[in-house]
Amino acid sequence: MILGDGVALDVEKLRMRYGTTDVLHDVTFQARPGEVLVLLGPNGAGKTTTIEILEGFRMRSAGRVEVLGMDPARGNEAWRARLGVVLQSWRDHAKWRVRELLSHLGSYYAPYRTDRIHRPWDTDELIAAVGLTEQANSKIGALSGGQRRRMDVAIGIVGRPELLFLDEPTAGFDPQARREFHDLVHHLADDRTTILLTTHDLDEAEKLADRIMILAGGRIIADGSADELSRRIAGEAEIRWTHDGQRFVHTTAESTKFVYELFKQHGDEIGELEVRRASLEETYMALVRQYESGRLETEVHSLQEVAR
Template sequence: MTLTGALDVGMPVPPDERVIDVRDLRMRYGTRDVLDGVSFTARRGEVLALLGPNGAGKTTTIEILEGFRMRSAGEVSVLGVDPATAGERWRARIGVVLQSWRDHGKWRVRELLKHLGTYYAPYSTDRIRRPWPVDDLLDVVGLTELGGQRVMRLSGGQRRRLDVAIGIVGRPELLFLDEPTVGFDPAARREFHDLVHRLTDVDDTTILLTTHDLDEAEKLADRIVILGQGRIIADGSADELSRRVAGETEIRWTRDGQRFVHSAVDATPFVRQLFLQYGEGIDDLEVRRNSLEDTYMKLVLESEGEAR
């Protein structure tokens, strides 16, 4: 099965709503095509997850959109501007959460956020007040108590939250998150997800994130774009993607205290039959369509099969 024909279906995004508009993006290193005709859009307020195996071109794509890397060919528009030639005003509307290591170690948390905020002040508008006030920001990322701490003394998770705070200090209209929750414990991950929801719901921020955590992608993303071998192999909501991939649905239930598991291509008639047969005897019914992980694995394997 090929998905290429299905890609243009889905809702067309009106041009003025397109925060990211990528058309036929190509990137070539020597004779190797890292990106081979990538096209997708993101609309205002949308959370878009970019998935794909290592080497599929995720990082290259995101770095081109961030304006950190030149492309070989194709059209790219981010907030209506070509990142390759965009100026400081454009930069002020973009947030990038970088994977920090040990930079600014001697700075204190509050001092660093306050200082970095001043760079955005000239770009404040009536609609978006820049920068984000430091106290509110510390509160949002849960670092209020650590405001006076030196950055080098933060734990890994705290540092990551500081990275996020730095990424959003300028109240970006578009935020790039490259593998944001690597190294987070489950509680920190949950808090981070809440923060992302807050950003999109309250501030209408558009977010492009890459991740290897499919569960995270499913929870956060309105839309998922899967890259494989430098091409887009799927584009849609988690639900749409799983519908597109032929797969079996898992049905679990109990009857007379005994557990049953069954896989069916079409779950609805099966469940109907089940109730006709046993009625009240059925308990704890669960119907699970392909998980995003199943869908993802199928799509990636398929695209690799085609390439060979």
């Protein structure tokens, strides 16, 4: 089933418990076809558990989950062929050559990806897309760390997935490789591939994400674009500009209106204009601190109640 304009991910009140410990608490979100959704959170927040449940690798304790219209706990081979997964590392197949392995893996998808739009990648096109053309005939074991990471990405998208899971995809990439990978992500999203990405690189998250979810303590504590999240922390923007050789700074909650009026008054005499909100890193840290502070206050209150 192709969802068209529906939702690619539909998660409602997802819970996960290990023994007596709850690691996910009523996690609820959706993702549309072609949306790049970045999942952020400190170590131990529940990111990996969430993704493993969505991929069908781990059974949930409670809640409703639909991935491409199917419960991942009952996903079949045809459903799995519509997914792509890029793990943090994959060190198998060292003796295979790049083109041979990708051609071989692509053949597994062919019976399930028969329509023109979703057929598996042409092997050489895929190799070029991830920047490994010069290494196409090299053994995988001979690739550098960055090249090996490009290979991991190629393996994840070889079947031209409708939904792609990326776990720290650019770890080990040099700046040029990272830029090329970002272009690839945007290209996949333009082709309506939904992408769920985890990263500790907040600059990368800000560049790639249509939406950002922050998971802390097994709960989604924030969900929105980078700009929307920054507005939650700092409703005002700082505007800097120069005019007649002088530098000015102004803080306002209505930056667009202020800039409009500024140019209306001074026109081309305005120079070096900069509008700055809180960075994603500042926003992320503030939201996590707010959550942890609130949780600490709740725990202290509970202990005081028990003491009474």
